[in-house]
Amino acid sequence: MKVFVTTGTTEFEQLIESVMDLTGRHEIIVQTPKNHEPTVNCQFIDFVENIYDYYQWADVIVTHAGAGSVYKLLELRRQVLVVPNLSRKDKHQSQIADYVRENNYGAVCYDFSKLSEAIQECYESQYAPYEVNKFDDVDRILKLFELEHD
Numbered sequence: 001m002k003v004f005v006t007t008g009t010t011e012f013e014q015l016i017e018s019v020m021d022l023t024g025r026h027e028i029i030v031q032t033p034k035n036h037e038p039t040v041n042c043q044f045i046d047f048v049e050n051i052y053d054y055y056q057w058a059d060v061i062v063t064h065a066g067a068g069s070v071y072k073l074l075e076l077r078r079q080v081l082v083v084p085n086l087s088r089k090d091k092h093q094s095q096i097a098d099y100v101r102e103n104n105y106g107a108v109c110y111d112f113s114k115l116s117e118a119i120q121e122c123y124e125s126q127y128a129p130y131e132v133n134k135f136d137d138v139d140r141i142l143k144l145f146e147l148e149h150d
Helices: 013-020 051-057 067-075 092-102 112-124 138-148
Strands: 002-006 027-031 042-045 060-064 080-083
Touching: 002 013, 002 051, 013 027, 013 060, 013 112, 027 051, 060 067, 060 112, 067 080, 067 092, 080 092, 080 112
Parallel strands: 002 027, 002 060, 027 042, 060 080
Antiparallel strands: none
């Protein structure tokens, strides 16, 4: 199985170490801001201009629970495994992960010792399609501002 892992712009060492333990079972590419030595089946890359090529390449995408990464992957309807970085001071990543799990948009893994099982489950599962809510009420909001200032 081909697995792409993204940690976003911040380091997420616990995820990287857990992924490196999986080598030999999957073909893995990891996008991370910190350099790591490649292993047998694990290649590391820095930021790339067209990350979408990697998204298309992968059978499963393991991502931190950053809003930008998660929502883009849900919009693309990729097999997503969300791993929240709970060591961050802000707790928005756990909220986003809970949202994904509660709506059955993808898999979520809170326990790094179960990462391999979570990847397999994500690969084998079908998830609800995420529908983008287009915001088109700009004209209505502008009219409200005009009324307040009259």
